[in-house]
Amino acid sequence: MKNVLVSLFAVLAFLFIGCDGGSTIDSKSLAKKKIEEDNKEFISQSFLLLTTDEKIIGFKSTANGLDFDEFKGKKAVIIDVFATWCPPCIEAIPKLREIKEKYKDDLEIVSVLFQDEKTVEEIQEFIKEYQINYPITMGEENDKLAQELNVRKIPEMFLFSKDGKFVHKFIGNAPKEELEKYIKIAIEN
Structure with missing residues (x-):
């Protein structure tokens, strides 16, 4: 019985914490300031x-966030860093679909595939299977962005x-009410 409780606790901890290594929120979480030695x-x-x-x-980092070419002044943007092998990422998809539909005129969601070696065809099938209504990005630029955002989990x-x-930064599978409050x-x- 004790082993069952320990196993159950471990599974629940994994689901509530998220996938990947440890992460802390600090001042470097977004648009890291790369400091030149001299100036x-x-x-x-x-x-x-x-x-x-x-x-x-397309976009560029600023000292206060990200300057989106297409969405600036038009839509708020969620950058969703995820992987297809991550259970909390999969669990968040229906919520993100609903939010995208509800706020379609004022919000864009961009999912950034992270450390997940998939082909375009595999991701297109994933989009179809989960009925994703927002874009998913792939490629080396995703890793560059994840580094800029200091993604750890x-x-x-x-x-x-x-x-x-x-x-705001959300870690793990954030409740819909919390997402909507900040949206x-x-x-x-």
Whole structure:
């Protein structure tokens, strides 16, 4: 009986914590400031994420968040860093689908495939199977973005306002109510 309880606790801890290694939230969680030795100024990074349907989502990091080419001033953006092998990532998909539909005029969700070697065809099948209604990006730029965001555990989601300012970071499978609370803030500001 004791072994069953220990096993159950371990499974529940895994589901509530998320996948991958340990992570802490700190000032480097978003748009890490890369410091030059001499002048100590922020250095912006540019990103061109490629979706499974061969569209480009372009943006650059700023000292306060991400400056999206296509969405700036129009939509708040969630960057969802996930993997197909991660149970909490899979569990979050129905919630993200609902949120995308509910806030379709004011919110974009961009899922960033992280440390998951899949072909475009495999991800397209994954999109179809889970009825995903938001873009998924693949490729080397995903790793570059994950480093910039200091991703250590998945799922991790980063919410940005319509003007690209960082609003909130979610680690693990965040409750829908919490997501919506911050989404409303991102849309209104």
